[in-house]
Amino acid sequence: MPPWYAAATALGVLWSILVWGEPRASLVIVATALLVLSVVMSVVLLVPINNRVAAWAGGGAPDDWQDQVGKWDRYHYARVGVLVGAFVLLVVALA
Template sequence: MLNALQVFTTVVVGVMVGVEFSVAFVINRILDALPGDSGQLGRAHGGRMLGAVMPVWYISSLVLVAVWAIAGWGDQGAGLVVTAGALLIVSVLMSVLLLVPINNRSKTWTPENRPADWKQQGDRWDRYHYVRVAVIIGAFALLVAALV
């Protein structure tokens, strides 16, 4: 049963990492290259869509890692799992304190109501997101290492 939990948790976190990596290095670059206001409108839509899904995914990932850490306490690799959990806590805190406030504003923007500094706010969100992606990649790597 513990093996199934370990694999399931690693897959859930890995897919989350893939989505966030794709947002950072693929989707946002595509949106930024679109003409006119299309990119900003696409980011606003993405902020609404992913803003609804990602909190559940982050918290579920953290809960799964916590259950793995408790169920596998004393096993080889438990320290790696606990450290991965700590990194996921950092990612949740980063999200709540840094990224969500910007996302909550930007997901309502249209070309008619966006603030003058909308690009700077988007760039700030991107920089925070790059750091968050690095943090969750670290957590994922630790989970994979704990499996082997």
């Protein structure tokens, strides 16, 4: 998944440069910022939980495993919402 995030962000930056000064530039810039936010959310919120879950395989799950899985789900849904918002803005900018 990281290559897709990097590619989408790079294309957003390129598109922002190409439409600079046009009315739709603000939509593309905000969408690109949302793509960056989704990457930050992945690294800061989801990866640490994934690392903890990976460690469970050897030592068994902790007592609060359901809370941790629920937290991961909530963060994931928020990240998906950010990504959907970004791509909606890009579609609007394209139209």
